[in-house]
Amino acid sequence: xxxxxxxxxxxxxxxxxxxxxxxxxxxxxxxxxxxxxxxxxxxxxxxxxxxxxxxxxxxxxxxxxxxxxxxxxxxxxxxxxxxxxxxxxxxxxxxxxxxxxxxxxxxxxxxxxxxxxxxxxxxxxxxxxxxxxxxxxxxxxxxxxxxxxxxxxxxxxxxxxxxxxxxxxxxxxxxxxxxxxxxxxxxxxxxxx
Numbered sequence: 001x002x003x004x005x006x007x008x009x010x011x012x013x014x015x016x017x018x019x020x021x022x023x024x025x026x027x028x029x030x031x032x033x034x035x036x037x038x039x040x041x042x043x044x045x046x047x048x049x050x051x052x053x054x055x056x057x058x059x060x061x062x063x064x065x066x067x068x069x070x071x072x073x074x075x076x077x078x079x080x081x082x083x084x085x086x087x088x089x090x091x092x093x094x095x096x097x098x099x100x101x102x103x104x105x106x107x108x109x110x111x112x113x114x115x116x117x118x119x120x121x122x123x124x125x126x127x128x129x130x131x132x133x134x135x136x137x138x139x140x141x142x143x144x145x146x147x148x149x150x151x152x153x154x155x156x157x158x159x160x161x162x163x164x165x166x167x168x169x170x171x172x173x174x175x176x177x178x179x180x181x182x183x184x185x186x187x188x189x190x191x192x193x
Contacts (some may be wrong), residue, residue, distance in 0.1 A: 025058060025061065026058050038183060053080075055073055056073070058071070058193075066120070066122070073152055105136075110126050111125050112124050121141065121142045125165040130169045132170070133168065149187070158186070162184050165180060166180060
């Protein structure tokens with residue numbers, strides 16, 4: 001009887017401990033269920049939309065301790081796509097992204113602060129490096145869902161957005177007074193590893 005109680009305690013302890021561990025996810029690049037997009041004003045007259053076609057990364061998330069969430073992403077800046085080849089060529093130049101010298105942008109989170117009313121929403125802080133400059137940014141994020149997929153895996157998704165001031169990253173090309181900031185937004189789906 002004593003051995004049974006000890007075994008049950010060990011199993012129960014293991015189950016409790018594993019329930020509090022973060023799950024690791026790989027961003028679904030293969031199925032391309034992830035997007036990093038942006039928009040910026042053009043001369044103050046209209047919105048210019050674009051995206052980065054190539055990026056990779058991973059994240060960790062624990063529903064029981066969302067404050068421990070973390071993510072790291074690497075973006076191939078040469079993959080910028082605004083649906084206009086000449087403009088994209090200019091955006092890759094040293095007037096903007098300077099991809100010859102800085103071929104990647106990176107984000108590595110430092111902390112996540114869940115909203116008091118909804119732990120699935122909150123602010124993700126981290127270091128964003130673009131054009132050779134690293135600055136801390138705060139991204140508003142929301143958990144969009146999680147569950148099993150048709151292929152026997154488990155997936156989890158988030159969306160978020162942040163405004164970036166171009167001059168902070170040594171991008172000062174004159175696109176008009178209303179084009180000093182770019183809105184970066186993303187939808188990320190990860191496959192549990």
